[in-house]
Amino acid sequence: MTVAELQAEALLTTEEESQFVVIWRRFIRHRMALLGLITISILLLCVIIGPVFMPYDYTDQVKGAQRLGPFSTDHLGGYHVLGTDELGRDLLTRLLYAGRISLAVGFAVSFLETILGMTVGAVSGYYGGWTDTIAMRIVDLVLTIPSLPLLLVMSIILRNVEIPGIPREWTSVVVIVVILAGLQWTGPARLVRGMVLSLREQEFAEASKALGVSDTSIIFRHMIPNSMAPIIVSSTLAVGGAIIVESVLSFLGFGVQLPTPTWGNMLSNARTDMLMYPLLALYPGVLIFLAVLSFNFAGDGLRDAIDPRLKM
Amino acid sequence: MTAYLIRRAIQMVFIVIAATIIIYGLLAFAPGGPLSGLSMATGNNKVSQSDIDRIEGLMGLDKPWYLQYLTWLVGDDWMANVPAWRDAYKISGRKGILRLDFGASWKIAQQQPVIELIAERLPNTLYLMVLSTILALMISIPAGIYSAVNQYSRFDYALTTFTFFGISMPVFWFGLIIIMIFSMQFQKAGIPYLPSGDIVSIRIDPNSVLGVLGATPNGLIPIITIVVYQIPSIFTGAIVTETVFNYKAIGYMYIMALNQDDWPVVMALLFINAILVVAATLLADVLYTVVDPRIRYS
Numbered sequence: 001m002t003v004a005e006l007q008a009e010a011l012l013t014t015e016e017e018s019q020f021v022v023i024w025r026r027f028i029r030h031r032m033a034l035l036g037l038i039t040i041s042i043l044l045l046c047v048i049i050g051p052v053f054m055p056y057d058y059t060d061q062v063k064g065a066q067r068l069g070p071f072s073t074d075h076l077g078g079y080h081v082l083g084t085d086e087l088g089r090d091l092l093t094r095l096l097y098a099g100r101i102s103l104a105v106g107f108a109v110s111f112l113e114t115i116l117g118m119t120v121g122a123v124s125g126y127y128g129g130w131t132d133t134i135a136m137r138i139v140d141l142v143l144t145i146p147s148l149p150l151l152l153v154m155s156i157i158l159r160n161v162e163i164p165g166i167p168r169e170w171t172s173v174v175v176i177v178v179i180l181a182g183l184q185w186t187g188p189a190r191l192v193r194g195m196v197l198s199l200r201e202q203e204f205a206e207a208s209k210a211l212g213v214s215d216t217s218i219i220f221r222h223m224i225p226n227s228m229a230p231i232i233v234s235s236t237l238a239v240g241g242a243i244i245v246e247s248v249l250s251f252l253g254f255g256v257q258l259p260t261p262t263w264g265n266m267l268s269n270a271r272t273d274m275l276m277y278p279l280l281a282l283y284p285g286v287l288i289f290l291a292v293l294s295f296n297f298a299g300d301g302l303r304d305a306i307d308p309r310l311k312m
Numbered sequence: 313m314t315a316y317l318i319r320r321a322i323q324m325v326f327i328v329i330a331a332t333i334i335i336y337g338l339l340a341f342a343p344g345g346p347l348s349g350l351s352m353a354t355g356n357n358k359v360s361q362s363d364i365d366r367i368e369g370l371m372g373l374d375k376p377w378y379l380q381y382l383t384w385l386v387g388d389d390w391m392a393n394v395p396a397w398r399d400a401y402k403i404s405g406r407k408g409i410l411r412l413d414f415g416a417s418w419k420i421a422q423q424q425p426v427i428e429l430i431a432e433r434l435p436n437t438l439y440l441m442v443l444s445t446i447l448a449l450m451i452s453i454p455a456g457i458y459s460a461v462n463q464y465s466r467f468d469y470a471l472t473t474f475t476f477f478g479i480s481m482p483v484f485w486f487g488l489i490i491i492m493i494f495s496m497q498f499q500k501a502g503i504p505y506l507p508s509g510d511i512v513s514i515r516i517d518p519n520s521v522l523g524v525l526g527a528t529p530n531g532l533i534p535i536i537t538i539v540v541y542q543i544p545s546i547f548t549g550a551i552v553t554e555t556v557f558n559y560k561a562i563g564y565m566y567i568m569a570l571n572q573d574d575w576p577v578v579m580a581l582l583f584i585n586a587i588l589v590v591a592a593t594l595l596a597d598v599l600y601t602v603v604d605p606r607i608r609y610s
Contacts, residue, residue: 019391024379032473032476080579110504127368139330140327141327141330143610147549148551148552149566149581149585150335150582150583152551152566152567152570153338153339153570153582154338155333155569155577156571157338157339157341180558240480244480244482247482247484248482248483248484248552251482251484251552252551252552252555252567253571254570267482267484271488274488274491274492275491275492278492281485281488281492285482285485285488285489288485289480289481289482289485292480292481292482293476293477293480296476296479297476
């Protein structure tokens with residue numbers, strides 16, 4: 001290899017790497033976004049491995065030790081850092097388990113709606129014509145149906161559904177994830193359709209077609225990877241959105257059903273004697289707020305980092 | 313423009329009908345249903361099967377779901393002309409929602425016409441929504457304009473950050489905190505609700521603010537979007553706030569009706585809401601062309 005070739009290769013490889021480095025550098029310059037990312041990481045770490053270290057299960061009740069304050073020891077000698085709830089269950093343990101469910105719902109909804117929206121958007125943008133018209137009218141219909149009332153109707157309808165192979169206490173979680181994703185895939189669908197509409201007119205798409213590459217292959221190997229940047233941003237923001245909507249539904253009593261705890265239904269539960277025991281309502285609320293805020297800041301920072309000109 | 317309006321109006325009718333068919337179908341196929349409480353009571357011999365059949369007939373639930381839906385939409389007086397239907401089902405003589413017969417409540421206020429229930433609660437809802445929207449705009453428009461004129465200033469950053477806090481805060485939690493702080497003193501007065509996303513959208517970019525100052529009202533577009541899309545929420549937007557504050561208006565009634573399978577009330581509210589949503593979308597699109605003549609629809 002000549003020196004020139006080596007240099008050229010070195011340039012090419014650094015170019016390849018620096019893509020991520022540049023994005024990372026721009027991302028960490030956004031202080032709130034970095035803070036958000038750190039908070040998300042800590043929260044995830046806590047809810048995933050935290051319950052392992054807790055001496056209690058989220059259903060364990062200590063009789064006669066209801067609503068203990070923070071840093072208290074019950075009469076059996078059990079220590080409760082954040083105290084206990086109205087049934088004598090350890091609050092920190094429940095918050096950690098609830099966090100697992102709430103964050104899992106957030107990620108699952110974001111993942112599902114992105115996959116669904118991406119596929120519909122890419123296919124409809126790529127083929128155009130009738131496919132596009134029908135897909136976009138469906139999007140319009142879904143957008144027109146008022147979302148909160150519909151969410152409530154759907155969750156009350158599906159509340160008693162039994163899904164084979166899924167434990168009873170998990171059905172409401174699955175139902176909520178499916179409903180939320182089923183109503184929110186329209187955002188990513190429009191986003192990807194817009195990207196694909198412009199991408200398919202570019203030379204490389206034409207070249208791929210001329211080379212006999214199949215449509216599926218063009219869509220999944222070229223169109224979707226090329227519209228990845230805005231998709232990553234929108235799915236990050238979607239996690240926060242899903243967490244907040246789940247908490248609203250659970251708060252109204254239409255979300256994930258007890259005994260499976262989520263931050264939303266813990267908050268709803270704490271409402272009855274909130275004036276006497278404000279801390280019970282404070283903890284889950286702070287966690288919801290912190291999680292959603294972190295995802296929003298991280299999403300915003302990611303948007304600035306990936307493409308400063310990007311507007312959504 | 314006329315052709316466009318006609319096309320949009322036709323589309324609107326289809327969308328509203330499609331939405332109500334979907335929701336009615338879902339309600340009808342849901343496990344449980346309005347009579348599940350009665351069916352359970354038969355085990356104790358308190359309610360006989362013939363009683364249930366009679367009540368089913370009264371509620372119109374003896375019909376298959378598509379005829380129930382048609383009854384709800386256009387009434388069932390005309391069904392008496394179809395011999396097969398006349399013999400099989402009880403004809404209630406209802407006129408249907410398209411002929412302004414909203415039906416009567418099943419559970420939350422027995423036999424009271426739905427239209428009366430809505431009329432009773434509408435003033436409370438209007439009071440809450442109008443007041444809170446005006447308050448939100450009064451805060452957010454000046455804040456947004458100031459922040460846009462002084463872009464990258466400390467105020468701009470503070471406002472942007474505050475906006476993020478606003479969108480990330482669950483409305484109901486915010487409400488609960490307010491209740492805690494004021495120990496329910498304001499509960500009866502009905503705390504106005506601040507639609508938490510508003511300030512974001514009104515943070516207009518500097519060019520359009522200069523536009524406003526220069527008397528070309530481009531900056532009005534986001535404001536139109538917010539105010540017009542606020543209209544449908546007259547019916548449902550304050551569901552959460554009303555529940556938090558036990559404020560007896562339409563959103564609260566909707567939750568009660570849903571919890572008790574009171575379909576006539578649920579369907580009437582959803583129907584009105586769907587109409588308001590499509591009408592607001594159209595209104596916003598038309599207002600855009602008024603404000604900015606460059607926007608054209610073909």
